[in-house]
Amino acid sequence: MLVFVTVGSTRFDALVQAAISEPVLSTLRNSGYGRLVLQRGNSVIEPEEFNEESTIQRHGVDIEIWRFKPSIYAECEQADLVISHAGSGTILDVLRLGKPLIVVPNPTLLDNHQEELASALQILGHLKATSIQDLASTIASFEPRDLVPFPPFDGTKFSKLVDEEMGFI
Amino acid sequence: MSNCATILLSFLSFFCVRLFFVIFSSRRIRLAPANPRPSQTCSIAIFLGSGGHTTEALKLASALDFSRYSPRTYIVSEGDAFSAQKALALEHVKATDHVFSDDQPQHKLLTIPRARRVYQSLLSTPPDAVKSLLACMYLVSVRPLFKKGAFRQPFVDLLILNGPGTCVILCAAVLLNRLIGLPSPRMMYVESFARVKSLSLSGKLLYHFTDRFVVQWPDLVQPGGREVYRGCLV
Structure with a gap:
């Protein structure tokens, strides 16, 4: 199975570092994930050679690393699990694709409303929110079947609002 | 001297009353349907x-009936190629869905200077904000006056805003336009999902100044508040 880790256009060193750490990789392998695609955006990884676009094997997981692609749609589509930063755009895209999602809000952000969005969506059962420290244990106990499907995009709500405002309704 | 002061004072108080009227008339008394x-x-x-x-704004736009809401103007900040591209992509997708009746261009892109760049020092922000405000005023107040065959028509009928910074300047330009009594667009602010x-900073600043203020989470609805909540819109 394939897991896709994404940080969007941000820099989130802690998440990419955690994704290739021994505890997370071992947990992934034990949960049946043999492949990891890691989109690191502007994040910097140690050791140095991981910063090249590369394919590496580590702790029994095949890891593919790159920075950006015009669209991450294909990767999300193929993935059996997505682990992401808590950016609202990425969250919406992944949930609308119906993919199991674990989000890790970036604690270093100044005005951390990402945390609020992540926990609000967790309360509704659409995703699992966790922290860098708890990432491995969250993956181990994660049950995609328990998630509540996110409602598809419904344009009529906004178009009705605008029609009301402009006197069409 | 005292005459001067009296005149100045009466002008000031006139504008204060006018400002109050402009802000509160649009919320309390519903304007006639546009x-x-x-x-x-x-x-x-x-x-x-x-x-x-941009992603959210275009998602909102995609919900609209393009044959009814036409023409569409996309306002982007200087140097924001991403937004311009995405707007054109949406128009392209919509154009393949609909067959528009005439050959008139249905959409256009306008560029305004940024009010404040990320990481810009606070000292250099005011001149840029003024430059941005002047550009917005030209767009909202001056340009419509010279438009052929459309005297006393607002710049557009509806302006949709969802942040950040520069949209506050755009809203200020519309308010100034209302202050001097020129036809103005209605303004709708949609807070981010x-x-x-x-609320975001732009949301807090624009809360009292837009005709419709829309939020996407129930916790943002205050008892007796003016915000509208209809669930997730994007």
Whole structure:
């Protein structure tokens, strides 16, 4: 199975570092994930050679690393699990694709409303929110079947609002 | 000297009363429907504030009936190629869905200077904000006056805003336009889906000044508040 880790256009060193750490990789392998695609955006990884676009094997997981692609749609589509930063755009895209999602809000952000969005969506059962420290244990106990499907995009709500405002309704 | 002061004072108080009227008339007394006949079209402008703001704004735009809401003006900040591209992509997708009746261009892109760049020092912000305000005033107040065959028509019928910074300047330009009594667009602000428990800075600033203020999470609805909540819109 394939897991896709994404940080969007941000820099989130802690998440990419955690994704290739021994505890997370071992947990992934034990949960049946043999492949990891890691989109690191502007994040910097140690050791140095991981910063090249590369394919590496580590702790029994095949890891593919790159920075950006015009669209991450294909990767999300193929993935059996997505682990992401808590950016609202990425969250919406992944949930609308119906993919199991674990989000890790970036604690270093100044005005951390990402945390609020992540926990609000967790309360509704659409995703699992966790922290860098708890990432491995969250993956181990994660049950995609328990998630509540996110409602598809419904344009009529906004178009009705605008029609009301402009006197069409 | 005292005459001067009296005149100045009366001008000032006139503008204060006018400002109060402009702000509160649009919220308390509902304006007459801008467009009562369903057959008519309604021009809109959508501010694309870059990144996630643009993605949400275009998602909102995609929900609209493009044959009714036409022509569409996308306002982007200087140097924001991402937003311009995404707007054109949406128009392209919509054009393949609909067959528009005439050859008139249905959409256009306008660029305004940024009020404040990320990481810009606070000292250099005011001159840029002024430059941005002047550009917005030209767009909202001056340009419509010289438009052929459309005297006393607002710049657009509806302006949709969803942050960040520069959209506040755009709103200020519309308010100034109302202050001097020129025809003005209605303004709708849609707070980002990312704001669950507190409004963004742009949201807080524009809360009292837009005709419709829309939020996407129930916790943002205050008892007796003016915000509208209809669930997730994007």
